[in-house]
Amino acid sequence: MADDDKTKVRGDVEEFCRRIGTLREEVGKVVVGHRDVVDGVLICMLAGSHALLEGVPGLGKTLLVRTMADALQLEFSRIQFTPDMMPADILGTTVVEETQTGHRLFEFQKGPVFANIVLADEINRATPKTQSALLEAMQEHRVTIGKQTHTLEEPFFVLATQNPLESEGTYPLPEAQLDRFFFKLHVDYPKRDELHGILERTTGEHVPRAAPVLSRQELLEMQKLVREVPVSRHVQDYAVRLVEATHPKHATAIDDVKRFVNFGSSPRGAQALLLASKIRALFQGRFAPSIDDIKYNALPALRHRVLLSFEGEAEGVRSDALLSKIIDKLPESAS
Numbered sequence: 001m002a003d004d005d006k007t008k009v010r011g012d013v014e015e016f017c018r019r020i021g022t023l024r025e026e027v028g029k030v031v032v033g034h035r036d037v038v039d040g041v042l043i044c045m046l047a048g049s050h051a052l053l054e055g056v057p058g059l060g061k062t063l064l065v066r067t068m069a070d071a072l073q074l075e076f077s078r079i080q081f082t083p084d085m086m087p088a089d090i091l092g093t094t095v096v097e098e099t100q101t102g103h104r105l106f107e108f109q110k111g112p113v114f115a116n117i118v119l120a121d122e123i124n125r126a127t128p129k130t131q132s133a134l135l136e137a138m139q140e141h142r143v144t145i146g147k148q149t150h151t152l153e154e155p156f157f158v159l160a161t162q163n164p165l166e167s168e169g170t171y172p173l174p175e176a177q178l179d180r181f182f183f184k185l186h187v188d189y190p191k192r193d194e195l196h197g198i199l200e201r202t203t204g205e206h207v208p209r210a211a212p213v214l215s216r217q218e219l220l221e222m223q224k225l226v227r228e229v230p231v232s233r234h235v236q237d238y239a240v241r242l243v244e245a246t247h248p249k250h251a252t253a254i255d256d257v258k259r260f261v262n263f264g265s266s267p268r269g270a271q272a273l274l275l276a277s278k279i280r281a282l283f284q285g286r287f288a289p290s291i292d293d294i295k296y297n298a299l300p301a302l303r304h305r306v307l308l309s310f311e312g313e314a315e316g317v318r319s320d321a322l323l324s325k326i327i328d329k330l331p332e333s334a335s
Contacts, residue, residue: 051183074115
């Protein structure tokens with residue numbers, strides 16, 4: 001790489017870090033704690049993909065998404081999923097409009113999915129038919145109504161939430177839809193000092209709100225830089241071998257995977273690992289990801305893509321524990 005190119009790359013990485021630092025600081029004025037979750041959502045956005053946030057009610061999942069939209073100057077839309085919701089309630093519908101001259105025209109009225117950041121609140125409360133309405137939008141960034149296809153404006157993110165405690169009146173997300181989510185993030189209960197901070201910010205006279213610090217164009221430029229980050233072959237090979245090790249019939253599968261896993265990760269899991277590792281490297285001012293970056297992103301990228309068998313479910317096995325065992329036993333270099 002020529003000296004001029006190195007200087008440009010160094011400047012691009014420094015600007016990337018500056019923007020991320022400013023965005024984190026602004027989000028932190030509203031959202032207390034949850035640093036890993038905030039970074040996870042940012043990684044999903046910079047990868048041009050979607051996040052599934054899982055946690056009990058009241059932990060600030062909705063606040064986090066709304067705050068992110070405020071700080072990014074993006075159009076925000078919230079969909080509160082219910083069992084009686086229909087696909088048209090999400091995507092939109094064609095209606096008949098009568099003009100002043102008495103003529104009738106068919107006009108498409110856009111649904112709430114036509115936004116930059118879509119909060120799909122309690123997505124597992126909707127029926128499978130309604131859940132599937134999001135599939136094309138999430139994968140192709142477009143919506144087809146009848147014979148017409150409508151392209152969604154970039155950037156486009158779906159940030160979905162679900163409550164892991166309630167099962168009555170819910171419909172588990174099918175594997176095909178789970179696979180569309182780049183990360184599955186666990187939102188944990190706040191620590192004591194964080195709870196004090198929440199009370200001080202939300203029970204006083206002034207409730208903080210994030211100011212816009214990053215434009216739509218700047219975000220698109222950051223997404224472009226992510227794609228330009230090179231990956232060493234040995235780092236990519238580690239990601240491939242890690243995904244292979246989640247498959248019970250693969251030669252490198254450990255005994256627990258063979259016993260408790262029904263299906264391993266899809267190729268999207270490897271794509272998520274590699275893209276997320278590029279972004280984490282940029283977060284730390286590096287223009288090349290390492291194997292440690294792959295390991296760091298393995299749980300959020302793969303936990304929802306490793307499907308347990310009946311025995312695994314009955315034994316109460318957690319995919320996070322299985323993935324941690326795989327990482328511990330997987331050599332960093334192929335033999």
